[in-house]
Structure formats: structure tokens, C-alpha cells
Amino acid sequence: MLEIQNLTSGYAGMPVLKNLSLTVETGSIVVVLGANGAGKTTLMNTISGLVRPMSGHLLMEGRPLAGLAAEDVVAAGISHVPQGRRVFPGLTVGENLIVAVTAATKRAPGGFDQALEEVYELFPRLKERRNQLGWSLSGGEQQMLAVGRAIVARPKLILLDEPSLGLAPLIFQSMFDAIAELNRRDGTTFLVVEQNAEQALRIGHRAYVMELGELVAEGSTAEIARDPAIEKAYLGA
Amino acid sequence: MTMVLDVSGVTKRFGGLTALSDVSFSLDRGKILGLVGPNGSGKSTMLNVLSGVYAPELGSVTLNGAAITGMAPNQITRAGLARTFQNLQLFGGLTIGQNVMVGRNCRMSSSLLGTIFGFSSARREEDEARETARTYLDFVGLADRFDDETSSLSYGERRLLEVARALAASPEVLMLDEPCAGLSQGEADDLADSIRQVAAQGISVIVIEHNMRFIMQLVDRIVALNFGQKIAEGTPQEIRANEDVIAAYLGRRHA
Amino acid sequence: MDTFIQVLLAGTTIGCIYALVALGFTLTIAAAGVVNFAYAEWVTYGGFFGVMLVGLGWPLWLALIGAVVFSVGVGYVFQRVVFRPLEGKHFLTTVTATIGVSVSMAALAVLIWGPYPLTLPTFFGSGIISLGGVSLFPHNLLIIAITAVLIGVLHLGLTRTTIGYRLQATAQDPDAARLMGIRVRRMRTLAYLFSAGLAGLAGFLVAPLFIVTTTMGFSLMLKGLAATIVGGWGSLKGAVFGGLIIGIIEALGAAYISSEYKDVIAFLIVIVVLLAMPRGLFPERIAEKL
Amino acid sequence: MTGRTSDTANNRIRLAGLALALATAALLPFVLGSNYHLGVAHQVLIFIILASGYDLLLGFTGLLSFGHIGLFAIGAYTSAILVTSTGAPFMVGLIGAAVLTGVVGVVISIPALRIKGHSLTLLTLALGEVIRVVIRSMEWLTNGSHGIAGIPRPEILGFSFRQPLPLYYLLLVIALLTIAFAWKLKRSRYGRAFNAIRDSEIAADVCGVNISRMKMLAFGLSAVIAGIAGSLYAHTVRFISPEFFSLGLTVILLAMVLIGGRGTIIGPILGAILFISLPEALRFVKEYYLVAFGITIWLSVLLLPEGLAGLPRRLRRWMPRRNAKEAGL
Amino acid sequence: EDINLGMVIATTGPFAGGEASLIHGTRMAIEEINAAGGINGDNLVLVIEDTGSEQTGAINAFNRIVSIEPVAIMNTTISGFVMSQMGMIEDEGIPTFTGGASPQLAADAKGTEALFRVRTSDILVAKAAARFATENLGLEKIAVLRLNNEYGNGWIRMIEEQLAEDGKTPVAVESFESVDRDVTAQILRIKNAGTEAIIVAGDPPNHLVIVQQIRQLGFEGAVIVSNSGVLPSTLSAYAPGAAEGIYGTVDSLPVADPAHAEWVERYRSAYDMDPDFAAAEYYDGVKMLAEAIAKVGTDRAALVAELRGIDGHKGVGTTYSYANGGDGGTSVAIVQVENGGLKLVTSVD
């Protein structure tokens, strides 16, 4: 689905990602691991068009993404849940979800109503807080809303940047279960950046490990989880 | 064992929503208390009540036996309670060192005239504040960034700067809201060590965190909230085994 | 009683003008956080465009359309050279730039249209309708009607569609808005152009009452600013009510208390309103979550 | 260690710059001897004082006030009335102006503690206009819209500053004192507290900064300075009337500080110099000078969004990149 | 050798329109003088500086002009600006002509010896307006609607003084701000007071608005507007017919004086527009100055002394007196708008 070849990207002329290549197969869940500052967020932002690549190719279903504005990337079927949640503070939970509606949502069976139901089922807390303004939500509630907005959009590919941040353990588990479920049922593809490697590797199919803007390891999640170096660095002793 | 902080019967409502209802607990000198609970259970709200940002509808908070409910945040800080924020609140226009020195402000007393005309007492106090700031920046590992802009810090470093700023107020109680968010497990372990050192100096700590590994290894006691109510209190072992906490918060896997 | 109705009518007319101005002024705030001090000149130029086109022999209605179109053009130029380069900067930075441009525009207006006060005819000549002891001025009624229609259209547009939410989302977090697929730049351009069009319309409509001078826009913009804040920063509904309230208070104050102190009265009422409702009638709903 | 040495190098550059600026200011009258140039310089100095004080609110504390010209007016009228109708010496007028505006500033700050953000701007705008209209209406005291004429030039301990040259030095000294005050303040715990309030009021509060007291102090201090500037204005121009202290002047004052760079010491100075002297310097383009002036403002904002004070930082940011590029090649 | 004549006037900003004709009047005089061989062979050269319609601009422009050492200065008509230059005029002792009509500018009020008014003081004009209403029109109930500034306040003071002579007071006194564009409330208050004549004092845009609203609100009595309400540029901007029948004050009207009428013809052919009377008065100012220079040379003190001696000098604009506390122009005329033009009703000298 997503094909990244020799991507170099960064800020103000200084590259963060160096010549990075990565593939996301249709219908798979791909996990990206890496230390703080490795460039994971930069990778996600480059895919979604918030950061302009300096060189290299980004192909979504064979069509180039590089140079597209963020809003056009969304139209191509990619939803990005950014690090730091970024819910709209002055809109209610419901309005935040309405704003995230895309053409794909409307076309899908059941349309927006169905999609909304799904989000509320996954995060009942959001349903309770339906009419509450974004800013006043607790940190975890905001995180749920951010993920909910991506689900409502019904994209082909969802980019999740540290979705577990600030989530309580139970919610966190049910979210990962839901990701697996969405993937199985609708065939939605996921690219997930996560500090909590253990959980991510549990649901993922493939994993990449980044260090200082470059890939240092890749393989099936099972292989990666077994790799002693990885285990030491990301899973904790 | 002396009790430093006593929270009794605190209730806080937002419109029709009761974010905290009748919550009580206490904290002893030099102890570390964990505050856990599902998202939206009222943990941050509790911190906001303790630090004076929100006034509770009911209940009282005493610090060393003196009531602090209804006091302005700056008075509470002067009384000995300092905190960090879940959503970072740094002073972006100040350097890293100055951020920490603002934290020291509540322990400074020189007059306006004294600082403008450079009275020796005022200068001494300013030097002392700078030294204190350096000490605490050193403590969180940011000493060499004293004159840098805050914007040059990574997310994790910013959290540490907030800790240094809170410590500069020489608090009796330090309150941390999700200090590990965005940190890797290794960094979280380092932070836990630092917090233990703080506690060893006799400062009591309240910490909110969803990182169970961090919490369980660090704290002396845990208070668990759900829907604004206290559902359990005890040692980490007791909490880990508590059925209510498992059902509401931890899930089976963590138990 | 006649006097009261007559004064109320005059206050409502002026209030509608303030509301119209405040609406355009607020639109850029609501959509992009842009406080546009050159709005004064946008309004002034609307009047001047009208005078110029009528001077060229265009019929009045065509001149009205022309003035609005020209104003939209001015808005487009602004979007390219003033607003876009400063996207994402602090709102005071844009304020400074617009102050600069407005100084230039005001000076340029004198060079183009000369220093003398100019006027436009109304659609209805100088005829009046007498209703009992009250005189109705057709042009004033037109202003009230147009304001009402515009407010209605905007209200429907913003509440019956999701555009209103998208506009708010754009203003609150442009990057996140783009991640939702919202065409941020298009939204903003739309807001700028609409705002400029409103300015041109206001400038044209008030020209027969206000006399087109290079300073005519400044006081109107200040009233728009006041209306925006009294109504609630960035709230379109607030801008309308704020404008109406200020206009009516001024008129009633002048009629029943003192014309010398009418501005003080209006300002004192503003102060009282702010003390009672520090964030305006329709407050911006955002605060900080800690 | 290298950091230390480059710091001292920086300080040395800064000291040299300061010395140069002082020398220029002291010798300026001998370069531009005419009364016209001195007259412009008088205005520049008065506005440096006013803008520096305004920046304590706007730049230091993040409070956008539109009523500052009202305080300036109160200062001017207090001094003018004291001196012309009671025959008090200039110093009494000056101090009276400072004290009264200080008190008014603190009183204004009381509602300002409750009201934040844009509403504060409107509140202060309303207060400023009320001040102006009240001055205009109190004919028995202020001579109403006719203004007060015949205000004498300053005289201190028998020494007259009637001539433009001595007056220049008097204004220069007071401007330097104001700047030194702002500079000291910025580096003190008070300055830090002001900045903290600007950046995050709630965090400042939680850090132990007494928000109410600090806001009152900021309003009071900037009002005192406005009062001093007002007094100096009255005694320099020798005529004041309510019309001068209009909202347009407020906008100019705001633009001055913003163009210069808010929250910096040098910003208001550069802003005042630019705003007063540039239109004069542009007189050669005749009736186009205002057009040119506005375009200059716009361009400078485009190039230096943080204000003229941001120029050195901009240059520094451009330099290493160019170096890096050269090194890369 | 050339003699510099300075001029401090608004060429930009809101006052530029009102002051443009003064430059023409001044220029006309200079051209005539130079064409006739100059003053003792020296040509007059006009140097203009712009006030930008602002007080600080007026101060700077004045200082700038002073630095070229002009023989005299033709100054702005905005009284407030002149007041703010007063200290400098006094310091320099430079002969300065102004069209400012404010009573404050009189040498025996707050003005200075070196300042010469080339117009009729508002003391005379405003009183003439009031007297016209009471004596000529025989009306009892006079109301005043005035701009809330130095100008408007000067008018109300003088009108009250004049009415007091007959033991009267205005039945209503209302004010407006210069940016106000709706005076319904004020007019209704005036109307409800049973007013028979309204005297309006304001700037040109104010008159355009007020005259129209007075009629729309059905006030049937007499309307007397201050000078700026009947300037040629204002007259042409009234809505068709709106100003018909209103009275206005002018210092002088050409039809009353053949010399003035002849001058107007020359002005028209030179600038292709109608002059207002103040242009003629600035013309007179330059002429009086030239005569004085021819007599006593360019020494400032001598010039001031010479000009202060003028008594009953008849110019094209009006008759001037500076001797014995004389305060410039002495004539006032009341005119009426008829078919869009002005008709002399009465004149006071």
C-alpha cells in the first residue's frame, strides 16, 4: 500500500531521516520502534504532508505522495493521529468527530452514523463526554478522541504516533484490540509508532527499528521481539 | 512519622459533572504517593485542587496542619506545595535557567528598589537564586543548558525542566502529573531514581502515572480513583491485587 | 414616544452598520486569528470605489456590485502579500503589518481620489416615508434589511452545514485541521474575500450617510473592534449583537442623557458589561487544561 | 569553557555598541545642529520614554492596553496645570504627574485583574477615551478643548532648559534613566515574574508569582513612566489639548513597540526612532511619504517578524547557515 | 537675490482638502509680485512643508521651515496646530500669518505679537451668526449644534455671549464628535425644544450630514451653518437640493465687493475652480507682507512692528487691522444657498 524509497527529510535544511526505505503491505499492521529523537514523528509527518521531503519517493498505492499538501494526503486515504493529540479545543467531542468526516466516511455502508457508533463503542467515555469541549477533556480522553477522529474518517491507512500516550492500561489494551479488529474486519492498514513496544509487537505483523534517522532492523514482529538487542533496548530488562 | 498533607472530603464539580467526590487521603513526610485511575477519573483535577488552581465545592486540604483550601496558587506554593503540569506550561520567552529562577521567586523577598539600585542584599539573593537554579538543573541533568532557549529542548527534557522548576520552590510536597509521558522505559527508570533522591531529602511526592512498571517500583502507597471516587488505597502489592482496581483500571494482564 | 422610536430607528441603523463592519472584521479573526487593522481602509475604499464608478456613469446597482468586486480584489491581494507570508506568526505581528499597510492605503486614497469629502447618492433619492410622527429613510431601511439578510445567510451557512465547524477547527489548530482534510488555505482565503466583500458593501452602503473621507473607516473599525470584544472575541453572533448594542446605546445616550457625554456613556456601559461578563456576551469557549 | 569566552566576547561587543550609541546620542546635536533636528530629537526622546514604559505592560507582562495615551495625557495635564496655574516649579509638576498617573495606573489595574485578554484591551480603550473626554469636559480645570497654552519650558534649580540644546540633554538624561530602569528591571526577579505572567499566567501563579500584585506593579510602573513622558511633552511643546491624545496616537505607540520588538529593551527605542524620524526623513518624496512609510513598516514586519530588535539574532541565524553551506561545498 | 517665504500647510491627511486653496491664494500673490519685478528687485520663493494634518507634523514642519530662514511663514488654519507652534513663533519672532479663526490666537489672548490672523476672528463670525438670527430674522429660540472641539466650543461661547446681551440663552445646546454620522438624537432634542433657528458649527463632512438630517427630520426653521458649510467644495458635495435655503457665514463674498469679484475671476482662470474667501485672505497676507518688506527690509522685528501698524487695510478678502489690538479681518457676511450657489443676505463690517 505504502512504499517509501530513499526518503530524506528534516527541518530547516537539516535532514533528520536519511535515505530511509520502508514498505507497508496492504492490510498489515506495521510497527516502528525507536528511541526519543530517532525521527519517528518526522517520518509520520513526512508521510502525511506536514513536513516536505527533501528527496526520495513516497508512493501510496503506486501514486506519488511527495509534494502533496496534508489535506490532499487525507484525500488519498491516509489518516494521521499526531503526537500530542491536537484535538480542537473549542469544539465538542461530537464536533471534533464531525470535522474529521471524509468522502470515504460518507461512502462507507452506514455512513457517518455507523462510523460514529463504532467510535463510541470503542471508547464509551467519549459518548459520555459527547457535548464536552475538547480542551476540558482529560489527557487520556483527548487521546481517545484523536484516535476516534481517524477511525471516523475510514481511511485505508492510519498513521498512529504513540497512541498509548497518557492512556490508562485497560483503555490502552482495548484500543490495541480494536486496531487488530479493524485491521481484520475492514482490512485497514496501520503504521504505528509506539514506545510501549511489547503491546505494539503483540498485534503487529511487521516491525522496523529506527535509530538516528535510519533503519537498523526490520522483520516480522515475532523475529524482532526475539532479537536480544531489541529486547534490551525497548522492552526493558 | 509526621503527616504533611491531609486531604479530606474533597468534591469538585464541573457543571453537571462530578470530577471528584468526597476523596480523602493523607501523605507523610518523605513518602511517595501514587495516584492512579482510568482516564478522566479526576487525578489531574485533584492536583489542580491541591495546588489551588480549582477551588473545591466541598472538603478541605491542610498542609502541616494549616488549611490551604481557598488560597491562591501562589500562596499555596509559598506554603510548600509545588507541581508540574500534564500539559506542559513552560515560560517560552525565558531561558531554561530563568524558568527555574521563576520557580525560586516565591522564596525571594528583595524589594523593587533594592533590585533596581542593586542593594547588596538583593544581589546576594539573586546570586543565591541562580545557584539554586543551577543545582536543580544539574539534578535533572540540564545544567549545561542554563542559557539556552526552552524551545531547544525535546519533549522529555521539557518535562524534566518542569520538575527542576518545581523543586526550586523548595517545596515540602512535590506533585508530578504523568512525568513519564513520552519517555522511554530507560529514561523513566532514571527519573524514578531522581524522585527517590528527592524523597530521601524529606520531600513528600505525589505522582500520577499510567506507566505501571514505573509506579509500582517507585511509590510507597497508591490511591486509586474511578469516576472521581476513591476506590482503593494501599501498598502497590495491595492495589495490584485489588479486584475493583483490576476491573476499572489495570485489566487482567497487569494484575 | 415618536422621538423614542425615531432615535431607536437611527440607533438601529447605525448599529446595523457597526454590525456589518464588525462581522467582516471578526470573520478573519474567527477563521485565521488575523486582526486586520487595515479593515478601516477596506471600508473606506469600498466607498471610494462606489464614488469612482458612479462618477464613471455606472448605474448605482452596478456600481454597488463593482465596489464589492473591487473590494474582494483588494482582499485577494492582501491574502497574497500580507496575510500569507505571516501565517503562523503571533497575531500582533499581523496587526503591525496591517497598521503599516493601512497607513499606505490611507495616504494613497488621498492621492487617487483627492482630499475633498465625497458622497454617493442613495437608491431612493432624498425622499422619506412619514409614519405618524416618525420619518423613515428608505436608505436606512435598506441597510437594516441587507444586514438582516446577510446575517441570516451566514447563520444558515454556518449552522446548516459543517462549514462553521471547519472554520473553527481551522482557526483553532490549522495543522490539525489539515490532517482532517480541511483545505485550510482555501478556508482562509474564503474568509478574507468574504470579509473584504463585506467591507466593500459596508463602505458603499454607508457612503451616502457617512460621507466618503479617508478617515471614515477608522472610527467604524474601532466600533467594529469594540463590538467584536463586547460580543465575544471571534464570535460572529457576538459581533452582530455587539454592533447593534453599541449603536443603540449611543443613540439613546445622546437622546436621553447628553450628546456631549454619549461616548462616555457608551464606554461606561462597555466597562460594566465587561466587568459582568469578562469574556463578552458569547464568550470564546476555550480555556487551558492543566 | 568555550561558552564562557564567547559570552565575554559578546558582552564586549555589546558594551562597545552601548558606548557608541551613548557617544552618538551625546554628540548628535553637534552633527545636526538645527532647531528642526533638535525638535525631532525631542519628540524621539519623549516617545522613547513613553514606549519603554508601555513595553513594561505589552512586552514584559503581555498586557495589551489601548488606554496608555490616557495616562500620558493625565501626566501632561497634571504637570501643565500645576505649573501654569499654581506657579509651581517644573520638578513639582514632573513629580506630581508621576505620582498621579501612578495612582491612576494602579486603580485601572484593579478591574484589569478580573478581565483578561482582548476584553482587557477594550476595557483600557474605554478607560482611555473616558479620560480624554473627562479632560475635555472639565473646563474649569483643564480649559477643555481649548487646551492649555503657554506652558513654560523646564527650569531646574534656576537652570533654564528653554533653549532646544539644553532641553535635548535633559530629555536624553531622563530617557537614559528610563532605559536603565527597564534594563535593571528585566534582569530582576520582578522582570522574570512579568515575563512568566506573559508566557503562562497559570504556571506563574503556581510558581509562586503573586499575579495580582505583579500586574498592579506593571500597570503602576508603566503609568508612572507615561506620566513622566506626559509632563516632558507638555513642557517641551508648551501647548496641550485633548485632541492630541487620541486613539490614533495609541495605535502609533503600539506600532512603535511592535515594530521595534516587544519585550526587549532596545525595541521601543528603535521603534520610537523609526516612527518619529522616518516620516521626516521621507519628506523628500513629498506627498508619497506616508505611502512609503507604511510600506517600510510592512516590509520590516515581513523581514523581521519579531521586530527590529530581532535583527542581530536574524543575522546570527543567517551567518552559520551560510558557513555550513560553504563548509558542505 | 531670492527671499524665502515659508508655508506650513496640510498637503496630506484629512485637512488637506480644506487647505488646498490657501496654497493657490498664496501662490497667486507671489506670482503677481515676482511678475511685477519682485520686492525691490528680489523674488519671493515659496517653500511648502506638510503638516500631515497632525500636531507633531505641524511642529516639525514649522521647525523645518524656520531652518531655511524664511522672511515669514504662511501658516495652517488649524488653530490647535498653531497653538502648539506658539512657543516657537514667539521664540523666533518670525512674522507668521494664519487663517485660524480661534479667539485664542489673538495677540491679546494667548497668541503672540508675531502672529497675524488673516481672517475674521470667530468672535465676530459666531456673534454675527447669532445676531443675524435674532435681529435680521427676528427669531427668539436659537439652538446650537456644534462640533465638540476647540472650534465648536469657541462658537458656543461667543453665541452665548451675544445672546446674553439681549438677556437670552440658547434653547438647546447639543454637540457631536467629528466622526459622528448620525445626529438624529441631537436634532430631535433641538426640535423638541421649540427651536426656531439652529446654528451649526463643524467641519465640512459634518455639515454635509447634518444639513440633510435636519431637513429629513422635518425641522422647518432657519439653519445657519458655519463657514465650512458653505465652502465651494462643500457646496458641490451636498445632495441635490439638500442645502437649498440654508444660511452660512463667510468673511466676505465676491458679489459684495468688485475688487474681490475681479480677483475671483483671475483665480478661476488660473486654477479652474472656485476659491473660498480664505484663499483671498492668504493672498492679501502675502501682499501686506511684501509691502512691509519693501518698506523696512527683511529684519523680523522690524517686519513685525511694521505689520502691527496696519490699520484698516483694504484687501480683496476683507479689511485688516493689527494696530491697537486689532485682530485681523473685520468683515463678516451672511449668505444663503440659492440654486446651489451663494447669495449675499447681509454683511457686517
Ligand SMILES: Nc1ncnc2c1ncn2[C@@H]1O[C@H](COP(=O)(O)OP(=O)(O)OP(=O)(O)O)[C@@H](O)[C@H]1O
Ligand atoms: N520542528 C522541528 N524543527 C527542528 N528540528 C526538529 C523539529 N521537530 C523535531 N526535530 C528534531 O528532529 C529529530 C527527530 O525528532 P522526532 O520528533 O521525529 O523524534 P521521535 O522519534 O518522534 O522522538 P519521540 O519519541 O521523542 O517522539 C530530533 O532531533 C528533533 O530535535
Ligand SMILES: Nc1ncnc2c1ncn2[C@@H]1O[C@H](COP(=O)(O)OP(=O)(O)OP(=O)(O)O)[C@@H](O)[C@H]1O
Ligand atoms: N475544566 C473542566 N471543565 C469541564 N470538565 C472538566 C474540566 N477538567 C476536567 N474535566 C473533566 O473531569 C474529568 C476528570 O478529568 P481529569 O483531568 O482530572 O482526569 P485524569 O484523571 O487526570 O485523566 P487522565 O488520566 O486522562 O489525565 C474528565 O472527565 C474531564 O473531562
Ligand SMILES: [Mg+2]
Ligand atoms: Mg515522536
Ligand SMILES: [Mg+2]
Ligand atoms: Mg490527567
